[in-house]
Amino acid sequence: MHPLIAVTPDKCPLGIVDNLSWYREELHTRTKTKQELNSYHMHCPIEFKESYRWLLGYQKSCKIAERCPDTQIICVGDRESDIFDIYHNEEQRGDTLRADWLVRARINRVLLDENDDRKTTLLFEEMKKTKEVGKIKITVPKRGNQKKRTVILSVKIKQVKLHPPTGRRGELKLEPVHATVVATSEINPPKGCAPIEWILLTSVLCDDTLSDAKKIMAWYLARWQIEVFFKTLKTGCRVEAIQIKEGSRFLPCIAMYLIITWRIMYITHLSRTEPTLDCNCCYSKDEWRTIYMLNKKRKPPKVSPSIEVITRMLATMGGYLGRKSDGPPGPKTIWLGLRVLNNFLQSQNTLKKVKEM
Incomplete structure (x- = not known):
């Protein structure tokens, strides 16, 4: 089950936009090697993968954006939704009304410079070199054995151009995608707690300022409502x-x-x-x-x-x-x-x- 819920920036749930339900004909059993699985996932069309639900969710968000032209619609997802097909789909919609996307990065992607040449550093390393624009304080809700706590995060923001996946470039002819990246890392995390480190990717292009970074982070924090929902x-x-x-x-x-x-x-x-x-x-x-x-x-x-x-x-x-x-x-x-x-x-x-x- 993969529901899509509408939430305002102040985390007020507006309703259920869509829900995709499916069942697995076979349970996941390790009958292939890791190399065989990677090869399968690389060459298998996304329509036959369970991750296709994230692309369908984004397309549904675009339909909502067309019906609400005066409202900014942002499709927010976790690390599992870090799929280049979503980014490329948004770029290909051209001047038509579309939803923006905001995801937490899972893949250390290749970047391009101003001349469309590949950079020597990947996404994660590039953000480590980026200058900090400020610090913010957020409240992290209770999860598992970890108590609710207030954390101070170091914030960085940068405009980048993402290189399409090379393994499928010849087959799908994907184009580079422009994105804004916000990277955060917790300062002095308490003992026994893993430090909060987020790298957020979004199609919303903005200035490299702390206020814009705060706005993007507020949008991502609204994603916690899906956890409350489940x-x-x-x-x-x-x-x-x-x-x-x-x-x-x-x-x-x-x-x-x-x-x-x-x-x-x-x-x-x-x-x-x-x-x-x-x-x-x-x-x-x-x-x-x-x-x-x-x-x-x-x-x-x-x-x-x-x-x-x-x-x-x-x-x-x-x-x-x-x-x-x-x-x-x-x-x-x-x-x-x-x-x-x-x-x-x-x-x-x-x-x-x-x-x-």
């Missing part, structure tokens, strides 16, 4: 516990859970970042009135409460304790609260139908 899908919605085996039933079920996951993320984000918003932005009138009555045991007010108030009440129905030391409600308790709410709403509708009989 965590919500797996732990909150418990999608891995689904025991449907038929594809005709499983795929529609997954599509429904993707929408539910987005709604949970949307409620969680707005209740934390815009707590004073009217709750009608996320809840129907029947929903928030039912939540209020279940918690307060009295008639709901005529004026709808804020989203923070109703979300805390909803999370309480899902096991949220709301102690002073507790943080704001998370996706899991909100999801469990929505399940309880849905049961009550179904009961209400059933009783109404019974009375009408």
Whole structure:
């Protein structure tokens, strides 16, 4: 499963743009040598590789860009999406409206100079020689055994021209691609923690300034929302516990859970970042009135409460304790609260139908 979600620069999830689902006919078993596998991946058309999903995702982003000409659309991916076909595809779209791309570099690529001659240094070495433009401070969320922490990063930025892969140049005739590179490295990382080192590639051409580097890094940090999305899908919605085996039933079920996951993320984000918003932005009138009555045991007010108030009440129905030391409600308790709410709403509708009989 490879979903494509729309997120604003301030990390607000707007919805599910696309989802690609597939299954492997054979499990990955090591029956070939590493040299044979490399040869296969080099000569196999990208349409037959699982990495093709990244190119499809970028093409879908370009369609969104065509429909939203006044909005800058940037397709952000991790190291797995460092595929030259994406960069080349963007260059070949010419003057037509297209999405920009931003990926974390995985391959130490060959560079070209002003005369289109190959440089003696590769991408990673070139960025090590580049002068630092400043330092920035970011917050790294908790992951695994590593706690949430604030880090200081040294920042470098440079405009480069990427040489196309030589192994396929004669076959695919790929052209060089211009890109902006932002390289960061953590200063004085704590003991036991691997230092943060990112090299980001983007089609957004800009000045080699710290402000532009900050902007590009902010876009990349918004990619963390896809990690939150999968965590919500797996732990909150418990999608891995689904025991449907038929594809005709499983795929529609997954599509429904993707929408539910987005709604949970949307409620969680707005209740934390815009707590004073009217709750009608996320809840129907029947929903928030039912939540209020279940918690307060009295008639709901005529004026709808804020989203923070109703979300805390909803999370309480899902096991949220709301102690002073507790943080704001998370996706899991909100999801469990929505399940309880849905049961009550179904009961209400059933009783109404019974009375009408």
